Amino acid sequence: MTEIQSHTVGGIRHKTVGYLGGKRLESPEIACDLLLARLLGCRHLEVALHNADVLSPPRVEAMRRAVKRLADGEPVQYILGETEFMGHRIKVDRRVLIPRPETEVLVSTVLACAELWKQPEVRVTDVGTGSGCIAVSIARERPQARLLALDISEEALELARENAAKLGVDGQIVFACAEMADVLEPETVDIVVSNPPYVRSFDWERLAPQVRDYEPRVALDGGKSGLDIIAAVAEDAMIALREGGGLFLEVGAGQAQEVASMLESCDYRDVAVIRDLAGCERIVSARRG
Numbered sequence: 001m002t003e004i005q006s007h008t009v010g011g012i013r014h015k016t017v018g019y020l021g022g023k024r025l026e027s028p029e030i031a032c033d034l035l036l037a038r039l040l041g042c043r044h045l046e047v048a049l050h051n052a053d054v055l056s057p058p059r060v061e062a063m064r065r066a067v068k069r070l071a072d073g074e075p076v077q078y079i080l081g082e083t084e085f086m087g088h089r090i091k092v093d094r095r096v097l098i099p100r101p102e103t104e105v106l107v108s109t110v111l112a113c114a115e116l117w118k119q120p121e122v123r124v125t126d127v128g129t130g131s132g133c134i135a136v137s138i139a140r141e142r143p144q145a146r147l148l149a150l151d152i153s154e155e156a157l158e159l160a161r162e163n164a165a166k167l168g169v170d171g172q173i174v175f176a177c178a179e180m181a182d183v184l185e186p187e188t189v190d191i192v193v194s195n196p197p198y199v200r201s202f203d204w205e206r207l208a209p210q211v212r213d214y215e216p217r218v219a220l221d222g223g224k225s226g227l228d229i230i231a232a233v234a235e236d237a238m239i240a241l242r243e244g245g246g247l248f249l250e251v252g253a254g255q256a257q258e259v260a261s262m263l264e265s266c267d268y269r270d271v272a273v274i275r276d277l278a279g280c281e282r283i284v285s286a287r288r289g
Contacts, residue, residue, distance in 0.1 A: 132160030
């Protein structure tokens, strides 16, 4: 990055946004403000209020190092070590997938299913928990939830445990490095929720470099069809769920109708497709008959 002549927040922001724009970085203004907000100790929407503030030389140098990492393609969430999800600060690093807004729709869909939350204790299984963002968010909103968070990566589970403890819900969640079929008895779960890998293996090299080069492939690669893991989760959930229990899946763009048909062929009922905030068919829900 070229030398920053002004050490005011406004000057640094102007120079940084122009530099990152030349690197074809998506939303350089937001990324820049997130970095500055960390240095200023404020929310990123408040950065403009500090335009006249002067940063000390150590903070200017910290900003320069962070911008270099951004320019090299590293996601800003990994640089910061956290991201916001469902109103909570979730720790993230290269051990886990960065939570997306689409997954907030998945969590909101689970929370909105009032019929499943009538019991004094509701057993929920989060398959492929990653950072733990789904399990932690559900636990924060539903004190009666008793969660089992599963992942095949022990490294991811270490971070998920940190997030649960940080947000005060570790007493509600059991974490296990296992497959659903290995740890659950038949008909013992009220809700199964999952944001499974759904990228086709063939499409891996076509992903944006920020995703392909930094985020864990195991959390994204859904096999040849992109539906291999989804199919396995649906099959295992049919056994684990109690009668009337709910299955909630996040799927890739263009996959929802195929997944809905798959669930119907597995004898799920009340299959529904929910769109995300961009209007894409993103969530598929169903009930065990």
